[in-house]
Amino acid sequence: MSFLTLTDVTKFYGANCVVDKMNLSVEKGEFVTLLGPSGCGKTTTLQMIAGFADVTEGQITLDGNDITHAKPNTRGLGIVFQSYALFPHMTVEENVGFGLEMRKVSQPARARQVADALALVHLEDYAKRYPRELSGGQRQRVALSRALVIEPPVLLLDEPLSNLDAKLREEMQFELRQIQRTVGTTTIMVTHDQTEAMSISDRVVVMQAGKITQIDQPYNLYENPQTKFISAFVGKANLLQGEIVRHENQLFIRINGEYFACPETHLPQGSQAFVSLRPEKIKLTPLHEGLLNGRIATRFFLGSQWLYQIETKAGLLQVVSSNSDTEPLQEQQETGLTWSTQSLRVLP
């Protein structure tokens, strides 16, 4: 029996179906991320788990108990809000202690637990400050510490890093993961940022238009996207349309007159399909030595990598190659491209 389960959970706003028969089970201690573009229903799902939005149909159970219609203040879940929602009129210490106060924890025990929770997020020295005196990253930590101090069975994170600048966001990703590992709290995070989802989570739930399209570990999700949407949404991908052709036990895809070998698929001969090819899986070779020739249309310097846009007979391809000792290619230069058959993914 899973720790937290959603069974056929459905949410209507008026006649508008926002979450459609969602099924999800989360194991104890797991870090699961709901990933999707805005309006896909991920935040609504989180709000239903938290109790801030009613469940139209379906059931949510936590540790075997049905909490579908329980009041939010009886669920005991820890929540970190996108806006952090700190109490502006209370100090950091009072903010973190509020949940314990509501649970009637005695003063000395409360002080000790608050100190521990602040130490966990490295804010020991800020206990007496007010939220307005803290930076964005510090507020974020206070919010996390306030949610964790009550030792919730499940921690819910609503776009927790979206208000931080890029560098801080990356730092907090590692820290969030590390803290979650330390305390071992079952965590559900909502995000629209795929790098964030992949770097922190044990499992990623991709949502689209109120439905789950794939649940997988980050590596599998990236390597084996089940749909065109996921291959483009999770990481970068070159999506090429072509026709499936079978020739002497080998599958090919014909794109604009060129044939490329691809891995086995159940799609029948002659059907239209897409292939997805990650930019970093394409290797640059001397001219005429690869599977395909192309001409560099533009190049972007990304620091550790070069991103090339290469015009080929199969279409415009994005290629990422690391900025190592070799001389980068110039714009308008001709080059060969190659990849292994296994790096192609055929999608319907």
Added chain:
Amino acid sequence: MNPFKSNAPWLLSGPAIALFVALLLAPMLMTAILSFNVFDYNTGIKNTYTLEHYIAVFTDDYYYEVFWRTFWIAAVTTGICLAVGAPEAYILSRMKTPWRSIFLLIVLAPLLVSVVVRAFGWSLLLGPRGIFNQISLALGMGNVKILYTEWAVIIALVHVMLPFMIIPIWTSLQKLDLGVENAALSLAASPFTTLRRIVFPQVVPGILSGSLIVFGLSASALAIPGLLGGRRLKMVATVVYDEYLHELNWPLGATLALILLVANLIVMLSYNKILERNYQKTMGVA
């Protein structure tokens, strides 16, 4: 530096300053001087100066009674407005469009009716032939006398003043992050505790400005106490009116008006201090 630029603030605020000086400071100053003029019932105002009006006011129990009544009526009005207005503002702020605009308009509606018309309306309702007395008689509870008592004045004042309480509180509530309430709920606070511990402290500035406006306007109200308080139940503003227009003792009227102004300022400033100190300690902003 462009000379026009450095003068711009003065030029722009010029009309307002002129208006303020001509219509507020000058009359105030003249009233202040007037309050020291000697008055004689036979010859009128003289150009000599005296403190007799101040002495008269401070030594006469009648004036103490009038001032005391004025301030407790203003305080009770403020209290009732707060008790009714704060929850009303909270409900308004949680309403969805279009209901919010509709109900906001209803809240503001009393301001669209002339104060005299409204006062006569209340005197019809509260008088011996009014609906309240009729109901009371029908229920066998005997005659209830409301008209020409303090309560008639308070009821009518609350009716007029309510929008002045609701609007500032509503504005404060608008600034509140909705997530903050949810955060409190998620930490196992009951809805009532959330209101008391989380929402209320953050709307203190709205409560403060609402209370000050209502108290100030109620303490200096003229038409409502004049029409609903009757001839015997005096408040300071009605006494000032009588002195000016019936007794023609302008200097005494001026004295009373100035004392009302100063007393009002003292009450409001000390109230402001108490609440603001609490608020500043926690929010750091005025």
